[in-house]
Amino acid sequence: MKNTIVQNLRTPSFLSMGVAVFLLLLPLTAGAQNDTTGLGKVRMLPQVRVRSHHERSFQKLSSVEQNEVITADGLKGLACCNLGESFENSASVDVGYSDAVSGSKQIQLLGLTGIYSQMMLENIPFLRGISAPYGLGYVPGQWLESISVSKGAGTVKNGYESITGTINLEYEKPHRGNRLTLNLYGNSDGKGELTAKTNFQLTDKLSTGFYLFGTHNFLRADHLPHESHGGHDGYMDFPLQTQLNLVNRWYYEGDNGFRSISLINYIHEDRLGGNMEFTKQMRGNDSLYGFGGNTGRLHFFTKNGLPLSEKMSLGTQLAASYTRQESFYGLNEYASHETDLYANVLLDAEVGIFSNVTGGASMRYSDIAEDLFSLPYLGAQPFRNDTLAWGTLTEVIPGLFGEYTFKLGTLFTTTVGLRYDYNSAFRRHLLTPRLHLRWEPVETFIIRASAGRGFRAANIVADNIGILASSRTIEVQGDIDIEESWNGGINFNKTFSLGDERKLRITADYYHTEFVSQLVADYDQDPNQVWFYNLQGRSFSDVVQIDFNMEPVRNFEITLAGKLNNVKSTYHGVLMDKPFTSKWRALLVLTYHTAFERWRFDLTTQLNGPQRLPLNVSQHNGYSSPYVYMLGQVTRKFKHTEVYLGVENITNYTQHHPIAGYDQPFTPHFDASVVYAPLMGRLFYLGLRYNMR
Amino acid sequence: MKKLAFLILLLAAFLGGVNAQGKQKELPPDAKSAQISIPGYCCKGLNATIENTLAYERGVISWTLDPEHKNVSVLYRSKKTNPDKIEKALSENGVRTEHYAANPRAIKDLPKCCQPAARGEEKGCTH
Numbered sequence: 130m131k132n133t134i135v136q137n138l139r140t141p142s143f144l145s146m147g148v149a150v151f152l153l154l155l156p157l158t159a160g161a162q163n164d165t166t167g168l169g170k171v172r173m174l175p176q177v178r179v180r181s182h183h184e185r186s187f188q189k190l191s192s193v194e195q196n197e198v199i200t201a202d203g204l205k206g207l208a209c210c211n212l213g214e215s216f217e218n219s220a221s222v223d224v225g226y227s228d229a230v231s232g233s234k235q236i237q238l239l240g241l242t243g244i245y246s247q248m249m250l251e252n253i254p255f256l257r258g259i260s261a262p263y264g265l266g267y268v269p270g271q272w273l274e275s276i277s278v279s280k281g282a283g284t285v286k287n288g289y290e291s292i293t294g295t296i297n298l299e300y301e302k303p304h305r306g307n308r309l310t311l312n313l314y315g316n317s318d319g320k321g322e323l324t325a326k327t328n329f330q331l332t333d334k335l336s337t338g339f340y341l342f343g344t345h346n347f348l349r350a351d352h353l354p355h356e357s358h359g360g361h362d363g364y365m366d367f368p369l370q371t372q373l374n375l376v377n378r379w380y381y382e383g384d385n386g387f388r389s390i391s392l393i394n395y396i397h398e399d400r401l402g403g404n405m406e407f408t409k410q411m412r413g414n415d416s417l418y419g420f421g422g423n424t425g426r427l428h429f430f431t432k433n434g435l436p437l438s439e440k441m442s443l444g445t446q447l448a449a450s451y452t453r454q455e456s457f458y459g460l461n462e463y464a465s466h467e468t469d470l471y472a473n474v475l476l477d478a479e480v481g482i483f484s485n486v487t488g489g490a491s492m493r494y495s496d497i498a499e500d501l502f503s504l505p506y507l508g509a510q511p512f513r514n515d516t517l518a519w520g521t522l523t524e525v526i527p528g529l530f531g532e533y534t535f536k537l538g539t540l541f542t543t544t545v546g547l548r549y550d551y552n553s554a555f556r557r558h559l560l561t562p563r564l565h566l567r568w569e570p571v572e573t574f575i576i577r578a579s580a581g582r583g584f585r586a587a588n589i590v591a592d593n594i595g596i597l598a599s600s601r602t603i604e605v606q607g608d609i610d611i612e613e614s615w616n617g618g619i620n621f622n623k624t625f626s627l628g629d630e631r632k633l634r635i636t637a638d639y640y641h642t643e644f645v646s647q648l649v650a651d652y653d654q655d656p657n658q659v660w661f662y663n664l665q666g667r668s669f670s671d672v673v674q675i676d677f678n679m680e681p682v683r684n685f686e687i688t689l690a691g692k693l694n695n696v697k698s699t700y701h702g703v704l705m706d707k708p709f710t711s712k713w714r715a716l717l718v719l720t721y722h723t724a725f726e727r728w729r730f731d732l733t734t735q736l737n738g739p740q741r742l743p744l745n746v747s748q749h750n751g752y753s754s755p756y757v758y759m760l761g762q763v764t765r766k767f768k769h770t771e772v773y774l775g776v777e778n779i780t781n782y783t784q785h786h787p788i789a790g791y792d793q794p795f796t797p798h799f800d801a802s803v804v805y806a807p808l809m810g811r812l813f814y815l816g817l818r819y820n821m822r
Numbered sequence: 823m824k825k826l827a828f829l830i831l832l833l834a835a836f837l838g839g840v841n842a843q844g845k846q847k848e849l850p851p852d853a854k855s856a857q858i859s860i861p862g863y864c865c866k867g868l869n870a871t872i873e874n875t876l877a878y879e880r881g882v883i884s885w886t887l888d889p890e891h892k893n894v895s896v897l898y899r900s901k902k903t904n905p906d907k908i909e910k911a912l913s914e915n916g917v918r919t920e921h922y923a924a925n926p927r928a929i930k931d932l933p934k935c936c937q938p939a940a941r942g943e944e945k946g947c948t949h
Contacts, residue, residue: 304930724877822914
């Protein structure tokens with residue numbers, strides 16, 4: 130029996146299953162907690178890793194950037210209906226709601242909102258401008274092959290926009306994916322979801338895939354307790370949402386090494402929220418408060434790569450998208466459309482043994498038109514389109530870039546990049562230098578550093594969509610400039626072996642972002658106004674994070690992470706904490722699976738620190754109180770199917786009175802934009818996945 | 823925090839429960855064994871694929887993988903499955919067997935070094 134591997138199948142006893150289920154349900158018996166003191170909101174994320182190719186999340190150790198990858202396997206342990214719910218197990222990315230009526234979510238990286246990180250689909254920038262506010266909902270979790278989160282300045286190859294980092298999404302590839310995958314999901318609040326993916330290998334070289342995602346809310350839910358209104362505040366906890374999302378993609382691989390991958394994506398989404406009794410016909414009158422929105426989006430990209438010689442290759446990226454959306458928040462009407470065209474050409478060459486040079490040129494055309502107005506209502510001033518700095522923003526951005534990489538085996542790598550762009554809207558010449566270093570002085574100990582400059586065109590309404598769910602009026606001072614910042618960071622990574630392929634990994638990082646120019650949203654001058662102006666004074670973010678990742682016992686993994694955020698900006702001359710940013714966060718992820726992952730248990734606990742709340746008309750002012758958010762899931766795998774059952778917000782902690790002035794929505798006393806804690810109570814879900822190779 | 827400590831304790835208890843129940847059961851009356859030749863075997867990179875296939879295959883009781891001679895001996899229940907079905911299941915997941923070519927789509931999920939061997943290319947294992 131030398132050199133043989135013997136395997137016996139064992140089925141875990143029902144007793145142990147029972148204990149596990151009990152474990153997941155235990156916190157339910159602890160009873161609902163409510164934030165009665167007044168404050169608190171944020172969400173968190175974990176990272177886990179498992180043996181061999183079943184890793185759920187890992188750090189790309191060879192990468193010159195600090196890069197954390199969440200795999201499709203990792204996402205299976207979460208009820209991730211869309212991208213906004215995919216970061217629950219990662220401490221690096223925070224997720225929060227933008228307001229209490231629209232259900233739209235926003236992420237934060239390095240303590241700054243997601244607009245400062247660059248979102249990319251297969252290395253092509255996307256979800257910019259007006260698609261940013263609802264964009265996380267346009268990416269179905271079941272389509273994702275991986276999500277990679279890089280902190281700090283990114284490469285110059287993809288533009289000047291990555292200020293705090295880069296989030297790159299990879300959808301399933303038609304040449305690798307299963308022939309058929311189905312996912313059915315339903316939750317206790319009446320939400321249903323269907324995902325279907327099918328891939329065809331047409332010839333040896335050509336393959337295609339069709340992916341479909343649909344979601345619909347069958348019920349209106351109002352569970353948030355409220356003492357003065359028959360037990361509830363009369364508003365839907367989340368909007369009724371219907372989405373249809375379709376993708377067709379193609380992959381071609383030629384004999385000469387030529388590769389081409391293309392995608393075309395259509396999305397239609399309808400949302401309806403607000404008062405439980407509200408119907409679409411009531412839009413535009415002041416009988417009941419309602420929210421509604423519909424979005425249409427068409428997105429196309431194609432990437433082509435051709436090796437010119439053994440050491441040289443040429444790549445092109447072309448992308449085009451058209452988004453139009455129309456929404457109303459009570460009597461505030463907001464409509465916008467965006468056309469975006471992007472082309473990028475890259476030439477990559479190995480020079481000598483140690484060096485690599487990449488150069489290229491890019492062109493972007495982006496056209497955003499917005500229309501915002503409100504009907505005059507009791508005491509509140511109507512929005513006027515001309516108070517915005519622009520009704521349209523057209524940018525033409527030609528750019529050139531070059532990047533040099535010096536690599537000394539695994540010991541030392543450095544990347545120096547520089548790009549030049551011209552932005553026609555701001556008439557500015559933009560120079561973006563970026564630097565990355567990676568040093569592995571001893572095996573399994575890695576030190577990295579990065580620094581770079583970044584720019585971004587701010588968008589008053591789309592970046593601050595929550596304002597529309599309040600009675601605040603928008604005041605703009607002066608001409609809004611392009612945002613500019615510097616980011617620098619350092620991180621350490623050490624891996625210890627615990628034997629039997631088990632590891633302990635410790636990661637520590639520190640990043641600093643300093644704004645030279647920023648669009649400041651000042652909520653603190655007047656609870657009924659929001660002022661926008663160019664930064665005068667300092668605005669910065671300091672973030673320290675430590676992650677422990679270990680497998681103390683075979684098949685059992687623990688992730689423990691902690692993060693401190695110090696994010697400040699100058700508001701009317703006073704340096705203050707940035708609102709809705711947790712001062713600290715902690716995360717614990719426990720994962721256990723039995724042999725061959727027949728059973729899998731995931732439990733995530735997030736501890737969210739206090740957040741500063743801006744001056745507002747509700748009783749919530751000052752700092753929110755810390756709170757715990759827990760979620761768990763049990764998965765049972767069969768030959769072709771997987772069944773999963775899970776609970777979100779196990780402790781049932783929700784924000785107390787998220788809608789100020791709920792009973793007088795069309796007056797200056799109304800504000801649904803102060804959201805700092807979960808808006809949905811405990812939620813059960815059940816799902817089924819089927820796949821055929 | 824107390825609740826959390828309690829949770830961890832419970833999880834530990836649960837882990838103990840799983841580890842404690844490894845008693846060998848008596849073989850069913852229809853148990854048979856067969857040796858399946860896997861010429862597409864390359865290196866231990868393929869073990870996970872083979873094991874994950876057999877683990878979910880109906881009627882398979884246990885197996886012994888012999889990397890040196892490129893075969894796997896399977897103990898199975900003859901009322902529920904047969905060697906042909908098992909061989910087919912392996913090939914579906916990218917393992918080239920004596921009688922079946924490996925599923926080209928599944929080959930792309932294998933470790934890089936195992937792919938040429940799985941395709942049956944002459945260069946074989948490339949690690």
